[in-house]
Amino acid sequence: MTSLSRRSLLRGSVAAAGLLSLAACRSAAESGDGAAASAGPRRGGTLSLATTIDYTPSLLFAQSANTLVQRLVFNTLTRYDDQLRPQPELATSWQPAADGRSITFKLRDDVLFHDGRKFTADDVIFAVKNLQNPVRSAQLRSTAATVTEFRKNGDHELTLELAHPVSNLFDLFEFMIITDSATVEDAVAGKQLIGTGPFRYGKRTPGSSITFTRNEKYWNPGRPYLDGVEIRVIPQADSLVSSLKTGQSHLSYHVPGKDLAGLKGSGQFQLRPYDTGSGAYYIGVNVSAEQVKDKRVRQAISWAVDRERLVQQALGGYGLPSAAPWPKSSPAYSDANATHYRHDPAKARELLKEAGVSGLTLPFAHSNTPDGTAIAQILQHDLKQVGIETELQPTDSPTMQKQLISQTMPALWTLSHGFAQLHPATLAVSAYPFNEAKNSSHFSSPGYTDIVQRAWKRPDSDSAEAKALYQQVTDTLLDEAFVIDLAIGGQIEVAGTKVHGATLNKFNYLNLDDAYLTV
Amino acid sequence: MRTFLLRRLPSGLLVLLAASFLIFLILRLIPGDPATSLAGPDAGPEAVAAIRARLGLDRPLLGQYLGWLGDLATGRLGPSYAIGGEVADLIGDSLGATVELTLGALLLVILLGLPLGVLGATVRRGPVAVAVRALTTTVLAIPPFVTGVVLVLVFAVTLGLLPAGGHESILDQPDLGVQYLLLPALCLALPSAAILGRYLKDGLERALAEDYVRTATALGISRRRIVLRHALPNALPPAVTVLGLQVGQLLGGAVLVEAIFAWPGLGQLAEQGVLRRDYPVVQDLLLLLVAVYVAVQLVTDLVYTWLDPRIRWE
Numbered sequence: 001m002t003s004l005s006r007r008s009l010l011r012g013s014v015a016a017a018g019l020l021s022l023a024a025c026r027s028a029a030e031s032g033d034g035a036a037a038s039a040g041p042r043r044g045g046t047l048s049l050a051t052t053i054d055y056t057p058s059l060l061f062a063q064s065a066n067t068l069v070q071r072l073v074f075n076t077l078t079r080y081d082d083q084l085r086p087q088p089e090l091a092t093s094w095q096p097a098a099d100g101r102s103i104t105f106k107l108r109d110d111v112l113f114h115d116g117r118k119f120t121a122d123d124v125i126f127a128v129k130n131l132q133n134p135v136r137s138a139q140l141r142s143t144a145a146t147v148t149e150f151r152k153n154g155d156h157e158l159t160l161e162l163a164h165p166v167s168n169l170f171d172l173f174e175f176m177i178i179t180d181s182a183t184v185e186d187a188v189a190g191k192q193l194i195g196t197g198p199f200r201y202g203k204r205t206p207g208s209s210i211t212f213t214r215n216e217k218y219w220n221p222g223r224p225y226l227d228g229v230e231i232r233v234i235p236q237a238d239s240l241v242s243s244l245k246t247g248q249s250h251l252s253y254h255v256p257g258k259d260l261a262g263l264k265g266s267g268q269f270q271l272r273p274y275d276t277g278s279g280a281y282y283i284g285v286n287v288s289a290e291q292v293k294d295k296r297v298r299q300a301i302s303w304a305v306d307r308e309r310l311v312q313q314a315l316g317g318y319g320l321p322s323a324a325p326w327p328k329s330s331p332a333y334s335d336a337n338a339t340h341y342r343h344d345p346a347k348a349r350e351l352l353k354e355a356g357v358s359g360l361t362l363p364f365a366h367s368n369t370p371d372g373t374a375i376a377q378i379l380q381h382d383l384k385q386v387g388i389e390t391e392l393q394p395t396d397s398p399t400m401q402k403q404l405i406s407q408t409m410p411a412l413w414t415l416s417h418g419f420a421q422l423h424p425a426t427l428a429v430s431a432y433p434f435n436e437a438k439n440s441s442h443f444s445s446p447g448y449t450d451i452v453q454r455a456w457k458r459p460d461s462d463s464a465e466a467k468a469l470y471q472q473v474t475d476t477l478l479d480e481a482f483v484i485d486l487a488i489g490g491q492i493e494v495a496g497t498k499v500h501g502a503t504l505n506k507f508n509y510l511n512l513d514d515a516y517l518t519v
Numbered sequence: 520m521r522t523f524l525l526r527r528l529p530s531g532l533l534v535l536l537a538a539s540f541l542i543f544l545i546l547r548l549i550p551g552d553p554a555t556s557l558a559g560p561d562a563g564p565e566a567v568a569a570i571r572a573r574l575g576l577d578r579p580l581l582g583q584y585l586g587w588l589g590d591l592a593t594g595r596l597g598p599s600y601a602i603g604g605e606v607a608d609l610i611g612d613s614l615g616a617t618v619e620l621t622l623g624a625l626l627l628v629i630l631l632g633l634p635l636g637v638l639g640a641t642v643r644r645g646p647v648a649v650a651v652r653a654l655t656t657t658v659l660a661i662p663p664f665v666t667g668v669v670l671v672l673v674f675a676v677t678l679g680l681l682p683a684g685g686h687e688s689i690l691d692q693p694d695l696g697v698q699y700l701l702l703p704a705l706c707l708a709l710p711s712a713a714i715l716g717r718y719l720k721d722g723l724e725r726a727l728a729e730d731y732v733r734t735a736t737a738l739g740i741s742r743r744r745i746v747l748r749h750a751l752p753n754a755l756p757p758a759v760t761v762l763g764l765q766v767g768q769l770l771g772g773a774v775l776v777e778a779i780f781a782w783p784g785l786g787q788l789a790e791q792g793v794l795r796r797d798y799p800v801v802q803d804l805l806l807l808l809v810a811v812y813v814a815v816q817l818v819t820d821l822v823y824t825w826l827d828p829r830i831r832w833e
Contacts, residue, residue: 028682028698054791057603058557134569137558141566190603206602206609207791208686208783234684234781235790238668242683243781246675398551398796405555405567432563 028248045517046228047499049510050240050249054207054233057190061136063175063418063507068231068253071509072212073114074177074195077105077124078170080506082275082329084423084461086170090119090178090196100165100459107156111219113180114194114201121158125150126181128160131172136188139419139430143172165459167466168423174506198224198513208233225501225516237370244269250496250517253504256371260316263494272493273318274504275329279416279489281310281375282325284404284433287482288442289411291362296355298481301412302341303348304386305379311487314374320488324474325420325427325434327488331462332424332470340478348386361389363410365403368394376414379486404432404440416489421506424470425456433483443482451476523824524817531813538809539591542802543584552576553600553796574600587802596803601795602788606803609788617784619689619696620776621769623704624711628765631712636719636758640727641746655713663772667706667779674702684781703780707772711765718761722754729753 053066060070078086078094086094091105111119130136131144138144149161162169179187180194187193193201198220199212212229232249234240237256243249244263255263263269283305285298292298307321320327324337352358362383366376373394380390393410395403403409419431428434429452433441436452455469477483491508501514554571571577575586590597596606635651642648658666675683681702689696726732727750735745774786781787785804792800 028685028687028695054602056557056601056795058601062558134566135573137566137570189598204603205612205686205783206599206604207613207787208781232685232781233783235787236778236781239671239684239779239781242671242676243685246679246683248675248682248685396551396794398553398556398794399549400551401558402551402555405558405564435563438563 041225041501041514041516042518043225043516044227046230047226047251047502047512047515047517048230048232048249050232050234050243050252050254052233052235052237052240052254055204055210055231058188059137060179060188060193061131061138061177063139067508068510069193069210070177070507071197071505071511072199072229073193073197073201074179075111075197076175076177076505076509077107077173079511080170080174084170084329084331084506086173090124091173096169096459100162102159102161103169104153104157104159107158108219109156111196112217113196114215115180115183117180118155119178119196120155121150121152122155123178123181124158125152126184127176127178130179130181130184131176138175140168140172140175140426142429143168143426144176164457166425167456167458167461168426168429171422171426171506174422177509199226199229202228207235220513223513225514226512229512244494244496247496250499251502252494253491253508253510255492255494257314257316257318258374260318260492260494268497270493270495270497270499271318272495274491274493274508275327275421275488279418279491280322280325280327280420281315281319281416281486281489282414282433283379283484283486284409284413284415285441285482285484286407286409286411286413287480289362291357291360292411294355294357295480296351297357297360298484299341299479300348300351300355300357300386301383301388302481302484303344303351304388305341305382305484305486306343307486308343309382310375310378314371314378315487315489316492318492319490321486322488323478323485325417325477325483325485325488326424326474327421327490330420330422330424331467332474334471337471337474337478341484343382345382345386352387358387359389360387361391362412363393364390365393365395365400365410365413367400367415368396372414375486379414407438407440407442409440414486417483420488423461424473425452425458425461428452428473429456434477439482441482443480445476445480448473448476448480523821527817527820531817534813535806535810539588539802539806540584542805542809543587546796546798546802547580549793549796551796553798556796557601587799591803591806597799599792599797599800601797602791602800606799609800610785610804610807613783613785613788615688616686616782617770617773617777617786619700620703620707620773620782620784621766623689623700624707624769624773625762625766627704627708628711628715628762628769631708632715632719632758632762635712635716636723636754637746637751639716639720640723640754641742651716655716658709658713663706663710663775664779666709667703667776670702670706671779684779686782703776703782706779707769707776710772711762711768714765715758715762719754719758722757723750726750726753 051066051068055066055069056064075090077089077091079089081087090108090111092108093106094103096103107121113119128144128147131138131141143166146162146164146166147160148163151159178196183192183194198215198218200215202211202213204210210231214224214227234243240252241255241259244252264271285292287293302323311319311321322338323341326333366372376392380392383390417431417433419427428436433439436449451469451472455473458466460466491504498517500516503511505511553574554567554576557570558567599606599609602609635655638647638651671683674681681698685699687695687699689700732745732750735749773784777784777786789804
C-alpha cells in the first residue's frame with residue numbers, strides 16, 4: 001500500500017475543489033430558464049431567440065432584414081388579423097370619412113411610455129411626421145406623406161386629414177411604431193429605445209446580443225408573461241441551427257431552407273410558416289438591355305423556370321411557387337395568377353424562336369449568400385435548358401443595393417422583395433422594384449402608372465372595383481415580365497416545444513405579448 | 520533617447536497619415552456605400568439621397584477626409600453609421616472579447632502543448648506514442664472551421680456540456696464565461712498546441728541525449744525527475760520563442776473562430792463593418808491596427824537602442 005504524502009493530499013484537494021466548483025456553477029449549455037410546467041400560459045422565463053442578422057438601429061423606421069425589436073419595445077396604432085382586417089392596439093376605434101379624405105382615431109388613455117410619460121395624440125402626430133422624413137428611409141413614406149393636417153380633439157382623439165384617399169392607409173398603421181419624440185435620435189443612434197411596448201430595452205452588445213425585460217406597467221393586463229427576451233446574433237447559419245438543437249436558443253426565424261426539413265423531422269421543433277409574403281423571390285430584368293427588350297424573351301424566361309423545384313430545393317419545401325407577387329392572404333391573390341407561368345421549356349423555346357433570339361448569353365447578378373447562390377444556380381440550370389446561357393455575378397448586399405437604386409443592374413438579377421403581403425397598392429408605390437415612376441428595371445408605361453395610381457388613391461381596398469384594379473396591376477406585371485416572381489417565401493418560425501404564443505405582424509415585427517415558456 | 524524618439528516620431532506620424540489616406544480611399548472605392556446599405560433593397564433614390572446627406576456623404580471627399588482627421592486629432596471617433604453606438608465603445612468591447620479569446624487559447628496552447636511535447640519525447644513506443652503522433656498530425660491538418668463544427672457537434676449538440684456559441688465576459692460572470700470560452704479557445708488553440716508540442720518534443724529529445732542526463736541516470740535519479748527538473752528547463756527556451764510567434768497566429772485565427780462561435784470580437788466587428796459599409800468603424804479599426812504596428816516598431820527600436828549603445832550614436 002502506498003503512503004499518502006502531504007503534497008499528494010494537497011494536490012488531490014485542489015483537484016477535488018476544482019471539480020466541485022465546476023459541478024456547482026451554472027451551466028451555459030442549458031437553455032434559458034423556463035416557467036413551471038403547465039398546459040396553459042405561465043409567467044416567467046427568458047425567451048432566447050437566435051438570428052443571423054444583427055439589429056441595425058438606424059433602420060428602426062424601415063422594413064429591414066431584422067425587425068424583431070420593433071414590436072417588443074413599441075406598439076402600433078392598429079394590427080392586422082390574418083385577413084388584413086385592422087384590430088385595435090393603441091387606437092381603440094377609428095372612423096374614416098365617407099370621401100376617404102380623413103380618418104378619426106380614438107386612442108387608449110391608459111398607456112405609459114417606459115420613462116413614465118403618458119401616451120397622447122401628440123405622439124401619433126410625431127410618429128406620422130417622423131415617417132414623412134426621408135432620412136428615416138421608411139418604405140411607407142409615400143402613404144405617410146398623404147397626411148397633410150392633424151386635428152386634436154383632446155389628448156386621446158385625433159383626426160388625420162389626407163391629401164387624397166389611399167387604399168393602404170392601415171398598412172401605414174401596422175408599420176408605424178409609436179416612439180418617444182424626445183429620445184428618437186438616441187433610438188436611431190442605438191443608445192436607447194423608449195416605447196410603450198411589452199418589454200423595456202436592456203443592453204445591447206453589437207454583433208452579439210440584445211436583452212429586454214418585462215414592462216411591469218404594460219397597458220395590456222397580465223401581459224407579457226415572459227420576464228425577458230434575449231436576441232442572440234449568430235451570423236453562421238450552421239451555428240444558429242446548433243444553438244437551436246442544444247436548446248440554447250428557443251426560437252428563430254432565420255433557419256436556412258436547406259435545414260428546415262431536418263429540424264421538422266427531429267420532433268424537437270414546431271415549424272410555422274407565416275403567409276406574410278415578405279421574402280418573395282424574383283428575377284429582375286433590366287428592360288433597357290438589348291437582349292431582353294422584347295417582352296417575349298422575358299416571358300420565355302418566366303416559362304423556363306421550374307418554381308416547384310426551386311421551392312423544394314432552395315426553400316426546404318416552405319414557400320408558394322407563384323408567377324405573381326401576392327401571397328394567399330392578399331386580396332389580389334388568385335390561383336390563375338399564381339400559375340400563369342408554369343414550367344414549360346417547350347413554350348419558352350417557342351417564344352425565343354418567335355422573338356428571333358438564339359445563342360443568348362446574359363449576365364446574371366445574385367446575392368453572394370449561400371441561399372442566394374443556391375437559387376441563382378437552380379435558375380441558371382433552368383435557363384440553360386431553353387438555350388439561355390447566364391454568367392453568374394455573385395454580389396455583396398451593399399453593392400447590389402447601389403446597383404438597384406442607381407438603375408445599373410445587369411440584364412438579369414435575382415433577389416427577394418417585400419410589401420406584397422399588404423394591400424396591393426403598397427407594392428407598386430413603396431417597393432422600388434415595382435415602382436411605377438422609377439424602378440431598377442427601367443420599365444415605364446403610362447398604362448401601368450395609371451392603374452397603380454388609381455388602385456392607390458381609392459378610399460376602399462376590398463370592393464369589386466378595387467379588386468378589378470389589382471387584377472389589372474397583376475396582368476401588367478405578368479405580361480410585361482420586368483419583375484418575374486418565382487416563389488412567395490414568407491417567414492418560417494422554428495420554435496422549440498417549450499415556446500408558445502409568438503407571432504409576427506405583416507412587417508415581421510415580433511409580437512411576444514402572449515408568448516410563454518413551459519418546461 | 521529623446522533625440523532618438525524625436526527622430527523616429529515624425530516618420531511614425533507620416534506612416535499613420537499615409538495609411539489613413541489609403542484606408543479612406545480604398546473604402547470609398549469599394550462599390551456600395553453606407554447610404555445604399557442602410558436604405559435597403561426596396562428603398563428609392565430619394566431615401567438614399569436623404570441618408571447620404573444626413574451622414575455627410577454628399578460632401579466632397581477631401582472635406583470628409585479632413586473632417587475624419589480633425590475628429591481623430593480631437594480624440595472623437597464619433598458614432599457608427601450602421602452598427603449603432605459609439606465607435607470607441609464598439610472597438611473597446613470587441614478588443615476585450617478578442618483579447619479574452621486569445622489569452623484563453625494561449626493558456627490552452629500551454630496546457631496542451633507541454634504534455635504533448637513531454638509525452639512525445641519520453642514515450643517512444645506503444646499506443647500512447649501513436650496517439651500523440653496521430654493527434655498532433657490531425658489537429659495540424661484540419662482547418663479550424665472543421666474543428667469548430669466538430670467540437671460544437673460533440674460537446675454542445677450531442678453531449679450538451681457546453682454552449683454552441685455566444686459570449687459572456689469572463690470578468691462579469693466567470694462561471695458562465697469559462698463555459699462560453701472553452702470551445703472557441705480550444706478550436707483556436709489546437710493547431711498551435713500541436714506546433715508547440717512538436718518543438719518541445721525535439722528540444723526534449725536533444726536534451727535527454729546530453730551527458731548530464733546520463734550522469735543523473737547513473738546517480739539513480741528517477742526518470743520523471745530527470746525529465747521534469749533537468750531536461751525540460753533546458754528544452755523550454757526555443758519552445759517559448761515558438762509560443763511567442765504563435766500569439767500572432769492566434770490573433771489572426773481568432774477572426775475565423777469568432778464567426779463560427781458567434782464571438783463578438785474584432786474580426787466580427789470588422790466583418791460587419793465591411794459588409795454594412797460602416798466607414799467610421801472600419802477606418803478607425805484599420806488605423807488602430809496600423810498605429811499598434813507603428814508603436815510596436817518604435818518600442819522595438821527603443822529596446823535595441825537600450826541593448827546596443829552604439830545605436831544611440833548613429
